[in-house]
Amino acid sequence: MNSLLFFATTLLAVTLGFAFTGTQSRDYCIRISPDTAGQPVGFELIDTIRGEVWVTTDWTVEAYAAFSPGLTAPHWFKNEPRQGDAAKAIALRSPGCPHDGKFTYQTIYNRTFFHIADITRITGAGLTGGVRVESTVNEHHRLEFEINEVNVIRLEDGASYQGPIDQLPRSPDGQPLAAL
Known part of the structure; x- marks a missing residue:
């Protein structure tokens, strides 16, 4: 033992x-x-x-x-x-x-x-x-980020968006529209 x-x-x-x-x-x-x-x-x-x-x-x-x-x-x-x-x-x-x-x-x-x-x-x-x-x-x-940098943003729901951080197109409710 x-x-x-x-x-x-x-x-x-x-x-x-x-x-x-x-x-x-x-x-x-x-x-x-x-x-x-x-x-x-x-x-x-x-x-x-x-x-x-x-x-x-x-x-x-x-x-x-x-x-x-x-x-x-x-x-x-x-x-x-x-x-x-x-x-x-x-x-x-x-x-x-x-x-x-x-x-x-x-x-x-x-x-x-x-x-x-x-x-x-x-x-x-x-x-x-x-x-x-x-x-x-x-x-x-x-x-x-610089204003003219292109970035990919991934949201929690899995959706992806691409664009300059301050210039993403937005819907009337404020959501980005430039989906990948």
Whole structure:
């Protein structure tokens, strides 16, 4: 019986060790805004155990393409590099922080990441093979667009509209008319 308990305890310790490989302690909800000046490319890692999305600008496109979380950290999913379509995108706060201007940071693979979003729902094929059909996330951003930028707007009912943000044709009740 003691050997079975020892085996189970060892297995749990090894599993937890693998689950958190590559990470160090977190700094929760501190008032240091991430450097996103000039719309840099964001490199995302998704913690598939916790459903958390972490982003850093501390990589080059080439170095990130060559990076792999490795077999000791199968819960880290390397997402595609991100660069916003908006003229300006500002992260307001990390999920779980009660006020704008507060962010949670973590060192992952010797780089400083901040917590940008929580995945609250995934439908479809999930994260396997880099395919994500649809996801719902909890994130806090402000997006600013130039008046002549063309954008696609998707409403909660699934309808899509395209046009400059301030010049979409509207019906008498104020709804956009330029359906895709």
